[in-house]
Amino acid sequence: MYCSVFVWSYRVCLFQIWGESDERLEEQVGRRHDRVVFSFSFVLSGCGSNNDNGTGESNAPPTVSTKEPESSESPSAEATGGFDPEAKAEIEFMGWGGDSEKAVFQKLIDSYMQKYPNKKVKYTVVPPGEYYQKLDTLIAAKKTPDVFYAGGAQFNKFVSSGILMNLQPMLDSGDIVDPGNVWQAALDRYRFDGKLVGSGDLYGLPKDVGPWAMAYNKDLFDQAGLSYPSAKAGEYTWDDMLADAKKLTVVNDRGKIDTFGVAGYSLESAVWANGGDWIDYSTGTITIDTPEFAQALQFVADLSLVHKVSPSPDDEKAQNGYSRFVAGKVAMFPMGPWDQPAFWDLPFNWDIAAWPASPNTGKTATWLGSLGFVVSKDTKYPDDAFSLAAYLSLDRDSQKQNYELGQAVPNLIDIAKGEFLQMEKAPQNRQVFLDIIEDYGRPPIEVGSKNTKWLDTFWQDVSQVWTGKKSAADFLKEEQPKLQKLYDEGNK
Amino acid sequence: MKRNKTTGYRRKEIAWSLLFVTPPVLGFLIFGLAPLLTSLGLSFTSWDMLTPATFVGTENFKKMLQDEKFYKSIYNTFYLLIGIPIGMVISLLLAIMMNRPLKGISVFRTIYYIPVISPIIAVSLLWQWMLNYDYGLINEFIWTIFGVQGPNWLGDPNWVKPSFVMMGLWSGIGGTMVLYLAGLQGISSVYYEAAQVDGANRWHQFRHIVLPLLTPIHFFVIVMGVIGTFQSFSQMYIMATDGGPEYSGATIVFYIFQEAFKYFSMGYASAVAWVLGVIIFIITLIQFRFSRRWVYQD
Numbered sequence: 001m002y003c004s005v006f007v008w009s010y011r012v013c014l015f016q017i018w019g020e021s022d023e024r025l026e027e028q029v030g031r032r033h034d035r036v037v038f039s040f041s042f043v044l045s046g047c048g049s050n051n052d053n054g055t056g057e058s059n060a061p062p063t064v065s066t067k068e069p070e071s072s073e074s075p076s077a078e079a080t081g082g083f084d085p086e087a088k089a090e091i092e093f094m095g096w097g098g099d100s101e102k103a104v105f106q107k108l109i110d111s112y113m114q115k116y117p118n119k120k121v122k123y124t125v126v127p128p129g130e131y132y133q134k135l136d137t138l139i140a141a142k143k144t145p146d147v148f149y150a151g152g153a154q155f156n157k158f159v160s161s162g163i164l165m166n167l168q169p170m171l172d173s174g175d176i177v178d179p180g181n182v183w184q185a186a187l188d189r190y191r192f193d194g195k196l197v198g199s200g201d202l203y204g205l206p207k208d209v210g211p212w213a214m215a216y217n218k219d220l221f222d223q224a225g226l227s228y229p230s231a232k233a234g235e236y237t238w239d240d241m242l243a244d245a246k247k248l249t250v251v252n253d254r255g256k257i258d259t260f261g262v263a264g265y266s267l268e269s270a271v272w273a274n275g276g277d278w279i280d281y282s283t284g285t286i287t288i289d290t291p292e293f294a295q296a297l298q299f300v301a302d303l304s305l306v307h308k309v310s311p312s313p314d315d316e317k318a319q320n321g322y323s324r325f326v327a328g329k330v331a332m333f334p335m336g337p338w339d340q341p342a343f344w345d346l347p348f349n350w351d352i353a354a355w356p357a358s359p360n361t362g363k364t365a366t367w368l369g370s371l372g373f374v375v376s377k378d379t380k381y382p383d384d385a386f387s388l389a390a391y392l393s394l395d396r397d398s399q400k401q402n403y404e405l406g407q408a409v410p411n412l413i414d415i416a417k418g419e420f421l422q423m424e425k426a427p428q429n430r431q432v433f434l435d436i437i438e439d440y441g442r443p444p445i446e447v448g449s450k451n452t453k454w455l456d457t458f459w460q461d462v463s464q465v466w467t468g469k470k471s472a473a474d475f476l477k478e479e480q481p482k483l484q485k486l487y488d489e490g491n492k
Numbered sequence: 493m494k495r496n497k498t499t500g501y502r503r504k505e506i507a508w509s510l511l512f513v514t515p516p517v518l519g520f521l522i523f524g525l526a527p528l529l530t531s532l533g534l535s536f537t538s539w540d541m542l543t544p545a546t547f548v549g550t551e552n553f554k555k556m557l558q559d560e561k562f563y564k565s566i567y568n569t570f571y572l573l574i575g576i577p578i579g580m581v582i583s584l585l586l587a588i589m590m591n592r593p594l595k596g597i598s599v600f601r602t603i604y605y606i607p608v609i610s611p612i613i614a615v616s617l618l619w620q621w622m623l624n625y626d627y628g629l630i631n632e633f634i635w636t637i638f639g640v641q642g643p644n645w646l647g648d649p650n651w652v653k654p655s656f657v658m659m660g661l662w663s664g665i666g667g668t669m670v671l672y673l674a675g676l677q678g679i680s681s682v683y684y685e686a687a688q689v690d691g692a693n694r695w696h697q698f699r700h701i702v703l704p705l706l707t708p709i710h711f712f713v714i715v716m717g718v719i720g721t722f723q724s725f726s727q728m729y730i731m732a733t734d735g736g737p738e739y740s741g742a743t744i745v746f747y748i749f750q751e752a753f754k755y756f757s758m759g760y761a762s763a764v765a766w767v768l769g770v771i772i773f774i775i776t777l778i779q780f781r782f783s784r785r786w787v788y789q790d
Contacts, residue, residue, distance in 0.1 A: 133753050140541040157756075161542035317647040318626030451755050456734065457561075463737055482560075489555070490755065 089384040094145040144376040151371035168201035205393035208408040210369030211436035218349035229353035231429040245309035261309035263321030270296035272365035273358040281448035298472035340406030368441030451490025535763035552763035565747040576717040587672035649740035
């Protein structure tokens with residue numbers, strides 16, 4: 001499940017949660033990530049590099065690939081051999097997850113081994129909280145698994161340390177993967193040009209994509225006599241949302257707020273929509289000290305501080321936004337595709353909408369999470385490892401099963417735009433997920449960093465703004481040099 | 493002839509002694525000394541486990557001097573030390589109460605000892621619920637008795653450390669109590685009788701017999717308490733997500749853990765670990781020096 005990407009605080013969060021059932025717990029674990037770690041996301045070097053790639057399909061510029069260090073040479077030489085379905089191979093595959101994820105993958109691997117009886121796959125599952133520790137230890141001991149999960153900052157770290165195999169030659173030479181049928185944004189996430197992630201040769205295949213959308217409680221909107229937020233980007237603005245949220249917020253007899261208009265509003269969405277950003281990865285400059293950023297941060301903070309339409313940090317401590325939303329006490333709340341199974345059981349109607357657009361730019365934005373399958377540079381069976389990764393990533397049956405279980409949006413475009421959109425279950429506006437993937441979703445902030453200490457520090461310190469101790473502008477001005485120093489120490 | 497025989501015997505004895513001594517010595521060399529020296533070496537490098545370590549000289553230590561989080565976690569750790577004297581007073585009082593031939597006394601002793609053998613993870617989870625701002629037992633209690641809203645224990649930077657101290661008291665008192673109990677029972681009744689003859693009241697007995705004769709235990713409790721506090725980690729790991737609000741719950745070991753296993757800055761983490769080691773060493777040394785002045789030895 002995608003939500004377990006942020007391994008670190010997985011366990012820690014686990015304990016902070018109000019969980020009823022195990023599933024709920026897991027969902028909420030994911031939930032916390034968005035606020036705590038997930039939000040520790042990152043942006044590529046702006047949309048620039050994104051757009052470069054966004055236009056064509058396999059437009060990995062050959063000039064870039066030749067610039068690659070030797071790491072890309074040897075696999076490409078081997079790759080010319082191509083995938084031989086009959087050749088014997090033993091592949092180690094390591095992932096993380098709970099019992100359900102393990103069962104899904106074990107089934108997938110069994111069917112792979114049935115298809116290719118000469119390939120043996122050894123599947124190891126590690127608890128999410130220990131995954132990267134275990135992986136790093138294996139790498140240091142030169143026992144890297146052939147195929148493993150990597151996402152976000154960890155992918156960046158691995159690829160820039162030369163741990164991963166360049167998959168571009170195999171993608172180009174073989175017919176295992178049709179890159180035209182896989183989300184461009186999902187593939188770009190695993191490209192690396194020797195310096196930055198986001199363009200260049202392919203070093204991984206997506207396990208999933210996680211568009212972060214905004215869900216809303218239809219019943220609450222109906223009760224308040226309001227029309228639903230638009231599913232189209234740019235139509236529903238911050239002002240519209242705030243006006244609606246004020247009408248949706250209900251105070252009970254004891255004077256306490258019973259129902260909030262909105263909770264967990266994504267700061268990334270607000271900042272990016274307003275034209276700000278955390279960092280410019282192409283120059284390595286922290287850019288939080290801009291008026292656009294300050295305005296967006298203040299807007300999100302004021303939802304609770306001034307307008308009282310969103311739970312305060314204390315309210316969140318007592319009962320987090322997720323539990324409030326599922327209890328029908330929050331009208332608008334962010335969600336990812338992995339939240340669907342839990343939301344299907346909700347006793348009220350709900351749907352998803354585009355994130356509100358900034359009135360200053362008329363634009364909206366949100367993050368698009370992803371986890372990937374990568375192949376070790378030192379694998380003895382590069383072609384087999386690639387074929388396994390491709391199978392896990394793009395097998396039609398498992399893609400179908402995954403979306404039917406409500407775990408993910410299909411990686412394959414034809415399935416996503418076909419049967420996935422036709423699906424009976426909520427949300428009705430499934431198109432919003434696809435819009436985010438194709439249009440206004442951005443890689444989480446952390447994707448461009450090897451070391452995310454600077455970003456973690458930001459999320460820790462920004463609590464001073466949530467509690468109203470400092471204004472957004474003052475805080476950001478003080479914070480910028482501090483983050484710049486941390487970023488330079490960890491990433492240069 | 494005779495000499496040869498003894499040499500043979502001696503030789504055999506030496507061989508046996510070596511045989512017995514080798515496993516622990518090897519164990520120490522491989523699992524103790526080697527990692528110790530390796531981490532010392534690593535503390536002068538920059539190493540992320542993926543790429544080879546590079547020598548950076550004293551860079552890590554210089555960085556530490558300007559590292560806000562390092563100072564914060566040191567401060568937090570020292571703050572937690574106040575739990576030691578408080579715990580000693582309460583444990584001693586408890587031990588005195590338990591040191592009576594009451595019916596069912598062993599039941600009480602067991603009850604107080606249960607937290608000590610409870611896994612720290614379980615205890616932390618339990619306390620996390622008790623400390624919950626809105627629904628926790630503690631704030632519920634404060635509300636019922638005093639009619640005021642209790643503090644946001646784990647959410648307010650000023651209350652996180654007191655929460656840890658409180659929890660540490662609860663889970664640590666039992667162990668200290670047993671030590672004191674043993675100490676109390678080791679005091680010969682001769683002293684009390686002699687004091688009574690001299691007309692000493694209860695307080696005098698406590699002040700001039702019990703307290704001085706328990707000094708070796710005080711000393712032990714303080715030394716172990718300080719070392720234990722400097723090494724505290726698990727409860728922060730569970731209860732203070734990512735160091736707690738404004739990093740108010742992070743201890744030095746927590747910081748080392750984060751640097752090493754979250755950011756994989758092994759060199760820097762090793763450097764901080766060595767500084768911690770030196771701090772503990774110095775403090776313990778001071779304690780032993782001063783102990784001669786106040787610890788009563790038979």
